[in-house]
Amino acid sequence: xxxxxxxxxxxASGQLPRELAxxxxxxARANGAEFADLYAESTVHTGFVFxxxxxxxxxxxxxxxxxxxxxxxxxxGYAYADGFAAEDxxxxxxxxxxxxxxxxxxxxxxxxVVEAAxxxxxxxxxxxxxxxxxxxxxxxxxxxxxRAADHRIxxxxxxxxxxxxxxxxANSDGCWAxxxxxxxxxxxxxxxxxxxxxxxxxxxGGGAVEAGYYEGERTPESIGAEAATIAATLLAAREPxxxxxxxxxxxxxxxxxxHECFGHSMEGDGIRKRTSIRAGQRGEQVAASGxxxxxxxxxxxxxxxxxxxxxxxxxxxTVLVADGVLVGYLWDLLNARLxxxxxxxxxxxxxxxxxxxxxxxxxYIEAGPHSPEDLIxxxxxxxYCKSLGGGSVNPADGNFSFQVTEAYQIERGTLAAPVxxxxxxxxxxxxxxxxxxxxxxxxxxxxxxxxxxDGQWKPVGVGQPTVRFTSITVGGTAA
Amino acid sequence: xxxxSPRIDPTRLAGPAREAWCVGAAxxxxxxxxAAGASAAExxxxxxxxxxxxxxxxxxxxLRQSATxxxxxxxxxxxxxxxxxxxxxxxxxxxGLARRAVALARHSTPDPANGLPDAADTGGDAPDLGxxxxxxxxxxxxxxxxxxxxxxxxxxxFDPRVRRVEVAAVxxxxxxxxxxxxxxxxxxxxxxxxxxxxxxxxxxxxxKQQSGSFGSEQRSxxxxxxLEWMAGEAARRAVARIxxxxxxTARAPVVxxxxxxxxxxxxxxxxxxxxxxxxxxxxLAGRLDTAIASALVTxxxxxxxxxxxxxxxxxxxxxxxxRNVLIDRGRLAMFEYDSYWARxxxxxxxxxxxxxxxxxxxxxxxxxxxxxxxxPEQILARIDRGFFMDDQGSYGFNSVTGDYSFQAQGFWIxxxxxxxxxxxxxxxxxxxxxxRGIVGVGNDLRLDGAVASxxxxxxxxxxxxx
Numbered sequence: 001x002x003x004x005x006x007x008x009x010x011x012a013s014g015q016l017p018r019e020l021a022x023x024x025x026x027x028a029r030a031n032g033a034e035f036a037d038l039y040a041e042s043t044v045h046t047g048f049v050f051x052x053x054x055x056x057x058x059x060x061x062x063x064x065x066x067x068x069x070x071x072x073x074x075x076x077g078y079a080y081a082d083g084f085a086a087e088d089x090x091x092x093x094x095x096x097x098x099x100x101x102x103x104x105x106x107x108x109x110x111x112x113v114v115e116a117a118x119x120x121x122x123x124x125x126x127x128x129x130x131x132x133x134x135x136x137x138x139x140x141x142x143x144x145x146x147r148a149a150d151h152r153i154x155x156x157x158x159x160x161x162x163x164x165x166x167x168x169x170a171n172s173d174g175c176w177a178x179x180x181x182x183x184x185x186x187x188x189x190x191x192x193x194x195x196x197x198x199x200x201x202x203x204x205g206g207g208a209v210e211a212g213y214y215e216g217e218r219t220p221e222s223i224g225a226e227a228a229t230i231a232a233t234l235l236a237a238r239e240p241x242x243x244x245x246x247x248x249x250x251x252x253x254x255x256x257x258x259h260e261c262f263g264h265s266m267e268g269d270g271i272r273k274r275t276s277i278r279a280g281q282r283g284e285q286v287a288a289s290g291x292x293x294x295x296x297x298x299x300x301x302x303x304x305x306x307x308x309x310x311x312x313x314x315x316x317x318t319v320l321v322a323d324g325v326l327v328g329y330l331w332d333l334l335n336a337r338l339x340x341x342x343x344x345x346x347x348x349x350x351x352x353x354x355x356x357x358x359x360x361x362x363x364y365i366e367a368g369p370h371s372p373e374d375l376i377x378x379x380x381x382x383x384y385c386k387s388l389g390g391g392s393v394n395p396a397d398g399n400f401s402f403q404v405t406e407a408y409q410i411e412r413g414t415l416a417a418p419v420x421x422x423x424x425x426x427x428x429x430x431x432x433x434x435x436x437x438x439x440x441x442x443x444x445x446x447x448x449x450x451x452x453x454d455g456q457w458k459p460v461g462v463g464q465p466t467v468r469f470t471s472i473t474v475g476g477t478a479a
Numbered sequence: 480x481x482x483x484s485p486r487i488d489p490t491r492l493a494g495p496a497r498e499a500w501c502v503g504a505a506x507x508x509x510x511x512x513x514a515a516g517a518s519a520a521e522x523x524x525x526x527x528x529x530x531x532x533x534x535x536x537x538x539x540x541x542l543r544q545s546a547t548x549x550x551x552x553x554x555x556x557x558x559x560x561x562x563x564x565x566x567x568x569x570x571x572x573x574x575g576l577a578r579r580a581v582a583l584a585r586h587s588t589p590d591p592a593n594g595l596p597d598a599a600d601t602g603g604d605a606p607d608l609g610x611x612x613x614x615x616x617x618x619x620x621x622x623x624x625x626x627x628x629x630x631x632x633x634x635x636x637f638d639p640r641v642r643r644v645e646v647a648a649v650x651x652x653x654x655x656x657x658x659x660x661x662x663x664x665x666x667x668x669x670x671x672x673x674x675x676x677x678x679x680x681x682x683x684x685x686x687k688q689q690s691g692s693f694g695s696e697q698r699s700x701x702x703x704x705x706l707e708w709m710a711g712e713a714a715r716r717a718v719a720r721i722x723x724x725x726x727x728t729a730r731a732p733v734v735x736x737x738x739x740x741x742x743x744x745x746x747x748x749x750x751x752x753x754x755x756x757x758x759x760x761x762x763l764a765g766r767l768d769t770a771i772a773s774a775l776v777t778x779x780x781x782x783x784x785x786x787x788x789x790x791x792x793x794x795x796x797x798x799x800x801x802r803n804v805l806i807d808r809g810r811l812a813m814f815e816y817d818s819y820w821a822r823x824x825x826x827x828x829x830x831x832x833x834x835x836x837x838x839x840x841x842x843x844x845x846x847x848x849x850x851x852x853x854x855p856e857q858i859l860a861r862i863d864r865g866f867f868m869d870d871q872g873s874y875g876f877n878s879v880t881g882d883y884s885f886q887a888q889g890f891w892i893x894x895x896x897x898x899x900x901x902x903x904x905x906x907x908x909x910x911x912x913x914x915r916g917i918v919g920v921g922n923d924l925r926l927d928g929a930v931a932s933x934x935x936x937x938x939x940x941x942x943x944x945x
Contacts, residue, residue, distance in 0.1 A: 074540065198760075199879065242905060399902055421882040473944065
């Protein structure tokens with residue numbers, strides 16, 4: 001099966017004739033909106049769940065439709081139609097147009113196709129190139145490996161979910177762009193039970209990957225074994241000591257920390273509306289010197305990467321913080337225009353049913369000079385967080401928290417007992433200033449992340465090298 | 480064979496006409512699935528309209544109108560399950576979907592517990608539960624915009640230190656859903672919804688901001704709290720947090736604001752599901768009919784509470800809902816099941832099938848911890864020194880162990896009253912210890928969504944701070 005001929009994946013590009021697109025944009029601006037855009041999408045999801053040693057469910061879903069946005073000043077009108085029937089689309093355009101009521105529209109200039117180099121290309125994207133039987137075989141292998149990794153593994157749930165998305169975006173400035181995106185994710189959750197104790201471990205692989213990824217970079221066996229090892233390790237873990245401690249966070253997914261407690265505050269909507277503490281801080285020291293923070297939509301094979309964003313702007317690498325100093329923000333079209341900035345390719349939406357928001361792509365801390373061993377070795381007593389779970393921030397007040405899924409006590413510079421149920425908390429206003437060591441082992445996790453904002457979920461990548469914080473408040477039951 | 484006409488747009492219909500359209504589409508999908516080789520099939524079709532408004536600075540920030548239709552089709556082929564969903568309900572698309580569902584099912588492992596609900600479980604009445612509010616059907620964009628503007632204005636007018644409102648939003652919806660299966664079961668219903676949310680920001684020192692919020696979701700306009708009152712509550716909470724600081728680490732009594740208590744209930748719910756019990760993933764497994772909580776605690780899942788957000792007459796498999804008592808004065812009284820997990824556990828469904836993506840799941844309707852007799856002030860008055868928690872981070876619950884560890888904001892309590900605002904702390908404990916340690920249940924139960932709790936006082940937890 002090749003992507004181009006797969007009949008199960010109808011492309012959006014063939015569904016929206018340019019003459020109709022021009023007519024819809026005109027309708028959307030008929031009452032005086034300054035800007036309008038269309039987002040036509042066709043997305044296919046498949047999902048398989050393997051648990052209790054059996055394939056529990058197989059699922060397929062297809063969603064197709066077009067969203068129409070009309071913008072006047074800082075105001076957005078939005079409506080959409082399921083499917084591509086011309087009359088439904090005209091109705092959506094008329095509804096969106098109502099955001100403006102005291103003006104006249106204008107014609108859309110001839111469309112010109114957005115030229116943008118692909119950050120990477122997939123020859124045989126996993127969602128299309130693997131058939132059902134091969135996807136299920138991956139789950140069986142992950143399940144087997146997890147159960148074999150430790151005799152205390154009592155249950156394993158393995159899921160493979162993927163999507164193929166095709167979209168076209170056209171706007172009243174004459175922009176025309178289309179793209180296809182392919183994401184695959186293999187998730188294994190293992191439950192370990194020993195006498196009265198039960199613990200679970202989670203491991204994830206995937207990204208915007210080739211079918212061959214699961215035979216090379218990350219096999220289902222390695223994902224299954226990792227989940228099982230975490231669960232088994234936690235059986236013997238102790239509760240963390242609550243209080244403020246030096247904390248070292250491991251590479252890769254640990255970057256969820258910079259995503260939550262810094263990245264969100266750099267999104268253009270909060271900057272324009274000045275609800276973010278970072279508004280007006282360009283040129284200021286916002287992180288410790290030696291800390292460089294980047295948002296890049298062009299990281300190869302990551303969930304957070306794309307050729308063009310959901311508004312037709314090419315993806316780019318944006319430096320947010322250079323050596324501790326704030327140098328740039330993230331911008332979508334609307335907030336960039338209202339703020340006199342240049343869009344940075346951060347306009348993203350969950351589907352045609354949503355209007356775009358300013359969102360991160362792959363956000364990470366660049367590598368530093370230290371070795372990870374040196375960073376851990378310098379801590380007298382503290383916590384090493386090998387992997388974090390979910391994290392959240394309240395962008396308004398900066399309070400953040402992270403669930404720590406696998407951690408170890410640091411005693412006199414070496415890793416000691418495993419620790420469970422730790423929570424990290426602090427305030428994003430000063431968290432990046434508390435970094436006092438950045439290692440040279442940068443890893444970007446392009447497999448796992450999904451970021452929620454205003455009810456819209458979007459795949460993202462996060463990353464960092466091993467990073468040491470002078471002090472973070474650790475939550476736990478031991479006091 | 481009835482066929483849904485693709486030329487009729489169901490989203491432009493309302494009430495009975497839209498229900499009838501959904502029923503037609505669902506029965507057509509079941510028929511196609513049978514024709515494609517399914518031994519049994521179940522289809523759910525929903526269609527609805529919604530309108531969401533957000534305002535900022537006295538102007539509309541966004542106005543979004545939705546009109547959706549969606550089909551979910553579950554097929555059985557000799558004990559194997561396949562699931563498809565789509566928003567294209569045209570005849571040709573239905574045929575393709577049905578064939579795909581059957582083909583997918585052939586990949587699954589046969590399981591004798593798979594199947595439609597037993598006929599003995601699907602009978603019963605479908606009373607009017609007050610889920611449709613005619614006033615909401617009439618509520619247009621102009622009305623919703625006006626409501627959102629009132630929220631913003633009232634929040635800004637509450638205190639000079641409230642100078643910005645991060646969110647002032649109102650949305651309304653009306654939808655119909657139909658369920659049909661190859662045993663001839665047909666169910667249909669409609670519901671309306673309204674929600675309002677406001678989050679003002681108060682200026683703190685050094686350019687810092689504090690936020691407070693209030694949100695409510697209801698089935699009828701009349702049930703929505705007064706907008707100015709909601710905005711005032713949110714603004715009061717933001718202003719009260721000015722100057723918040725950490726406290727030293729301590730073991731102390733913790734009072735949970737209803738928002739915090741209901742978030743905890745929602746996290747704990749998984750342990751009450753038959754699926755978690757059968758898979759040994761529940762920290763409550765093996766504790767049926769034992770005391771798992773203080774005698775002050777009665778927890779119910781009421782699928783038929785009139786006009787409530789989680790109410791429906793039947794569950795996602797067409798089984799009538801009921802009022803299930805999960806914790807009866809401290810005793811674990813039951814787990815909840817859909818028909819698959821009930822068969823696996825050797826029991827009967829409790830009317831808790833939920834439609835959540837691919838796997839048939841177990842879910843609650845209205846999860847409510849019943850009110851006690853004390854006012855929140857009376858509860859606080861009992862505490863010499865402790866922590867009142869009224870905001871938290873999103874992650875911090877371990878569903879397998881019930882371990883609880885959240886970033887928290889709130890107030891330090893001294894001598895029976897709130898002394899000063901606190902942030903930058905964590906609150907941790909084990910759910911079983913916390914349930915048993917509940918020594919106060921407030922009389923302030925209100926339903927602003929499908930999960931609700933009054934104020935709770937827990938005898939001792941770990942507050943992690945500076």
